[in-house]
Amino acid sequence: MKKQITVFVFTILLSIAAVAQGGYKIGDKATDFKLKGTDGKMHSLKDMKDAKGYVVIFTCNHCPFSKAYENRIIALETKYGPKGYHVIAINPNDPEVNPADSYDLMIDRAVEKGFNFPYLIDAGQKIYPQYGATKTPHVFLLDKNLIVKYIGAIDDSTEEENVEIPFLANAIDALIAGKAINPELTKAIGCGIKKK
Amino acid sequence: MKNLKTILSILLLITSVYSFGQIKTYATFDEFEGDYLKNLSDDTVYVVNFWATWCAPCIAELPYFEALNKKNEGKNFKMVLVNMDSPKSTESRVIPFLSKNKIETEVVVLGDSKTYKWIDKVDPSWSGSIPITIILKGNKKHFYEKDYESVEEIEADILKINN
Numbered sequence: 033m034k035k036q037i038t039v040f041v042f043t044i045l046l047s048i049a050a051v052a053q054g055g056y057k058i059g060d061k062a063t064d065f066k067l068k069g070t071d072g073k074m075h076s077l078k079d080m081k082d083a084k085g086y087v088v089i090f091t092c093n094h095c096p097f098s099k100a101y102e103n104r105i106i107a108l109e110t111k112y113g114p115k116g117y118h119v120i121a122i123n124p125n126d127p128e129v130n131p132a133d134s135y136d137l138m139i140d141r142a143v144e145k146g147f148n149f150p151y152l153i154d155a156g157q158k159i160y161p162q163y164g165a166t167k168t169p170h171v172f173l174l175d176k177n178l179i180v181k182y183i184g185a186i187d188d189s190t191e192e193e194n195v196e197i198p199f200l201a202n203a204i205d206a207l208i209a210g211k212a213i214n215p216e217l218t219k220a221i222g223c224g225i226k227k228k
Numbered sequence: 229m230k231n232l233k234t235i236l237s238i239l240l241l242i243t244s245v246y247s248f249g250q251i252k253t254y255a256t257f258d259e260f261e262g263d264y265l266k267n268l269s270d271d272t273v274y275v276v277n278f279w280a281t282w283c284a285p286c287i288a289e290l291p292y293f294e295a296l297n298k299k300n301e302g303k304n305f306k307m308v309l310v311n312m313d314s315p316k317s318t319e320s321r322v323i324p325f326l327s328k329n330k331i332e333t334e335v336v337v338l339g340d341s342k343t344y345k346w347i348d349k350v351d352p353s354w355s356g357s358i359p360i361t362i363i364l365k366g367n368k369k370h371f372y373e374k375d376y377e378s379v380e381e382i383e384a385d386i387l388k389i390n391n
Contacts (some may be wrong), residue, residue, distance in 0.1 A: 166356070190341045
């Protein structure tokens with residue numbers, strides 16, 4: 033009885049720690065969502081019928097790091113979209129905290145840059161905390177079953193001309209080939225996400 | 229031949245740590261770390277803040293750091309504000325910003341774009357977003373990923389490194 037109680041208490045504590053830390057780990061199942069895109073429509077991962085995987089990228093209008101990556105994100109969709117691995121961009125920021133990240137300005141940005149992927153707003157900021165996004169840009173690569181396979185940076189350099197290791201592209205290639213992803217987790221500098 | 233070697237050595241030295249205006253710019257984190265995060269005095273408190281002109285919470289707390297630095301003038305206290313804009317923005321954004329906001333604290337620019345290589349060297353718990361503040365004394369290092377809202381709040385954290 034004593035042993036069972038100990039295991040029980042330990043499990044509870046572990047669960048609390050997991051929730052307290054916030055966000056997915058590799059191997060977790062990610063949540064789907066229903067968020068409004070710059071096209072005026074609601075988008076969910078399950079709507080993407082041909083998807084073999086999902087490239088969820090938390091990004092925004094104002095952050096210089098997000099802006100530096102826009103062309104590279106477009107290129108990722110161009111290369112991997114036709115293979116069934118589509119980019120879904122989500123703006124996790126609260127426009128009341130930063131008006132530059134408003135829905136209207138998202139539309140402007142998407143049109144101006146010719147985004148070839150859905151750019152959704154996390155209205156109410158309910159989705160990004162579940163994923164555990166801490167900054168923009170922040171990537172979560174999911175497989176067909178929404179299992180998290182890679183978390184972190186798009187590549188190894190904020191400046192495009194210095195890129196040597198395209199972390200995310202390598203991860204998608206590995207996923208396509210059924211090979212192990214390495215590294216599964218990377219960290220890069222980005223703009224913090226603020227809850228009001 | 230000997231003169232050429234000397235010239236080349238000098239050029240190499242200059243390119244590794246170069247200056248824009250009066251702001252020292254580091255091309256690699258390791259060089260910055262060697263100058264500001266290592267071999268520190270036991271009797272001095274060092275405050276290192278990472279910020280950028282485009283980071284709203286960063287510029288909101290800069291006045292507190294500036295005031296704190298002035299308050300500790302002449303004491304065993306050193307502060308450096310590490311700018312993360314991008315070396316390309318130093319002349320166009322950083323210098324005008326510092327001038328407009330009357331920031332006199334020492335500023336350096338860190339232009340190491342391979343951030344994945346050095347984020348964990350700052351602190352393994354760092355998510356990668358700014359602002360962050362490191363408080364050091366001797367071989368003690370305390371890391372804070374938070375937005376400060378007053379001079380007193382920074383002082384409270386500084387007290388902890390003195391214990």
